[in-house]
Amino acid sequence: MATTESAFRARAFRARAKHSSTVWALRLLLLLIVVGAWLYGTGPGEISFLILPPLGEVFSAIGGLVTTQVFWTALGVTVFEMLVAFLLAAVVGVSLGFFLSRTPLRAQASEPLLSWGYMFPVVLLYPLFLLWVGVGIGSKIAYAATAAFFPIAYNTLRGLRSVDEKYLKVGVAFGASRLATDRHIKAGAARPMILSGLRIGVSVVMISVVLAELLGSNAGLGYELQRAASTLRLPDEYGIALLLLVVAVTLQRVLELALRPRRPGQKAPSRATEPAAQLDE
Amino acid sequence: MTDLRVEGLQVAYETRPGERLVACQDISLTVASGEFVTIIGPSGCGKSTVLHCMGGLLPPTQGRVLFGGDEVVQPNPHNAAFVFQDYSLFPWKNILENVGMGLTFAGAGKTEIAGKAAEKLDFVGLGEFAHALPRELSGGMQQRVAVARALAMEPRVLLMDEPFGALDEQSRRTLGSDMARILEQTQRSVVLITHSLDEAIFWADRIIVMSARPGTIIEEIEVKAPRPRDLSMMTEPEFQAIRVRLFDLIQLQQAKKAPQPLAGGR
Ligand SMILES: Nc1ncnc2c1ncn2[C@@H]1O[C@H](COP(=O)(O)OP(=O)(O)OP(=O)(O)O)[C@@H](O)[C@H]1O
Ligand SMILES: [Mg+2]
Numbered sequence A: 001m002a003t004t005e006s007a008f009r010a011r012a013f014r015a016r017a018k019h020s021s022t023v024w025a026l027r028l029l030l031l032l033i034v035v036g037a038w039l040y041g042t043g044p045g046e047i048s049f050l051i052l053p054p055l056g057e058v059f060s061a062i063g064g065l066v067t068t069q070v071f072w073t074a075l076g077v078t079v080f081e082m083l084v085a086f087l088l089a090a091v092v093g094v095s096l097g098f099f100l101s102r103t104p105l106r107a108q109a110s111e112p113l114l115s116w117g118y119m120f121p122v123v124l125l126y127p128l129f130l131l132w133v134g135v136g137i138g139s140k141i142a143y144a145a146t147a148a149f150f151p152i153a154y155n156t157l158r159g160l161r162s163v164d165e166k167y168l169k170v171g172v173a174f175g176a177s178r179l180a181t182d183r184h185i186k187a188g189a190a191r192p193m194i195l196s197g198l199r200i201g202v203s204v205v206m207i208s209v210v211l212a213e214l215l216g217s218n219a220g221l222g223y224e225l226q227r228a229a230s231t232l233r234l235p236d237e238y239g240i241a242l243l244l245l246v247v248a249v250t251l252q253r254v255l256e257l258a259l260r261p262r263r264p265g266q267k268a269p270s271r272a273t274e275p276a277a278q279l280d281e
Numbered sequence B: 001m002t003d004l005r006v007e008g009l010q011v012a013y014e015t016r017p018g019e020r021l022v023a024c025q026d027i028s029l030t031v032a033s034g035e036f037v038t039i040i041g042p043s044g045c046g047k048s049t050v051l052h053c054m055g056g057l058l059p060p061t062q063g064r065v066l067f068g069g070d071e072v073v074q075p076n077p078h079n080a081a082f083v084f085q086d087y088s089l090f091p092w093k094n095i096l097e098n099v100g101m102g103l104t105f106a107g108a109g110k111t112e113i114a115g116k117a118a119e120k121l122d123f124v125g126l127g128e129f130a131h132a133l134p135r136e137l138s139g140g141m142q143q144r145v146a147v148a149r150a151l152a153m154e155p156r157v158l159l160m161d162e163p164f165g166a167l168d169e170q171s172r173r174t175l176g177s178d179m180a181r182i183l184e185q186t187q188r189s190v191v192l193i194t195h196s197l198d199e200a201i202f203w204a205d206r207i208i209v210m211s212a213r214p215g216t217i218i219e220e221i222e223v224k225a226p227r228p229r230d231l232s233m234m235t236e237p238e239f240q241a242i243r244v245r246l247f248d249l250i251q252l253q254q255a256k257k258a259p260q261p262l263a264g265g266r
Helices: A002-042 A055-065 A069-101 A104-119 A122-133 A137-161 A165-173 A178-215 A221-230 A234-258 B047-054 B095-099 B101-105 B110-123 B139-151 B169-184 B197-203 B231-235 B237-257 B259-264
Strands: B002-016 B019-032 B036-040 B062-067 B080-083 B157-161 B189-193 B206-210 B217-222
Touching: A002 A055, A055 A234, A069 A104, A069 A137, A069 A178, A069 A221, A069 A234, A104 A137, A122 A137, A122 A178, A137 A178, A165 A178, A178 A221, A178 A234, A178 B101, A221 A234, B002 B047, B002 B189, B019 B047, B019 B062, B019 B189, B019 B217, B036 B047, B036 B169, B036 B197, B047 B157, B047 B189, B080 B139, B095 B101, B095 B110, B095 B139, B101 B110, B101 B139, B110 B139, B139 B157, B139 B169, B169 B197, B169 B231, B189 B197, B197 B231, B197 B237, B206 B237, B217 B237, B231 B237
Parallel strands: B036 B189, B036 B206, B080 B157, B157 B189
Antiparallel strands: B002 B019, B002 B062, B206 B217
């Protein structure tokens, strides 16, 4: 049994590796198309400088930006805001999800509210955050954490509510306390849902922080971007946008790795047992 | 001394608002300390329902369940531990953790849990799978893990719902006879639900035969064969006589049910 299983796994792994190289080739192709279109547009295509600056200028703007103190300070502010907002949303969202899941009454009463909060564009309330917390980093963190709280709490609650009855029955039969039920049964069964809520939270936090910085702030990459745009420094604007993309992707990757589903009884995920992990994004 | 006493038990499930389904009724039985009782009856006759009530997992609609004289209102795994029909291992925990789950819930120390869990896992012959996941085990192996999980509580009564149902006839006989023999020495009572006539007789000091739904007790058969028993018991005349009797009883149930679909059909 074990040998056929490992042979099967090895074959699946090879198939995935082959698949993976095709995927990367296609990704590279898409990137080349975008770059090609850009080069064509700014060259023979004669797109106005005010709409799309030449790629070369954007890159030299990036080269300039990364040597300035201003850029690195702004980057630090933005990353700090993202991390703190995510941590806040995760801790509050997950614990509240557990609290609300404990009785059907609580869960039924709160679930629609959380889903409305999830669907509501919290950005409409951003002016209020500015009013309450001020124009500094506090309002970015509070706003982004609020926006990310809803998907995290909602998914946590949904996951905890849909735990299979038969597992809860084992808990009752073997005398599990409510805390033990949360920890050993509900958390285990709902883990995939909770993790997917947290991953949504990561994206929401990043979008929210940058959006908030654009809309009203005095520091951060979004603020620098907005300043570049309003003074018509187009290459700088595009440069900052590209750098933001890099930051966002890096941060997302790091947090995703930390939130990756693990095999039970293992301390950290290992590549050998989950070769597909980097593909299913 | 009686460990477990069921008095006038009836359970009705509310299937839809206002609609009640009586799963079993007029069930009275006792399980003496150290006694092995098997329950046999047609599918859907309320065997699992009775077992759940005995362990305090399901409140009776009528009647009551007493453990050592006290009314059972909620499960206490040290008194009575379950082996569920659908095993219900936690897929997110490894086998050793699954076996130790009841001890974890009881707040035992880490080393104590690991020690006892490993011991019980060895007992059901799965010691080498301690760090595997439930999904890496076959159905029969998972059932043995569920047995180990119940044994780890060292309960006075074991409530087992078809614990070997997923095993083939041979392994079921060997494992069952091994386990029965070891449990005999521990002064533990056992209530075992089964569909297998052989298993029902081999394990039992007393066999309880239930009717089709709503399940009632239609016969109690004592099995006087001395313990420890081994598989050769199955060839003895007493065993064969009981087997024939059981076959008649169960077959009678089926026969009563069989004409209905035919008559209702064409
Ligand atoms: N939770 C429930 N809600 C409603 N009806 C139920 C429920 N559990 C069981 N029943 C019904 O009660 C009857 C008895 O069920 P039970 O599971 O006790 O049977 P069983 O004798 O264990 O059957 P099997 O041998 O197939 O396991 C069945 O007709 C079933 O449909
Ligand atoms: Mg059953």
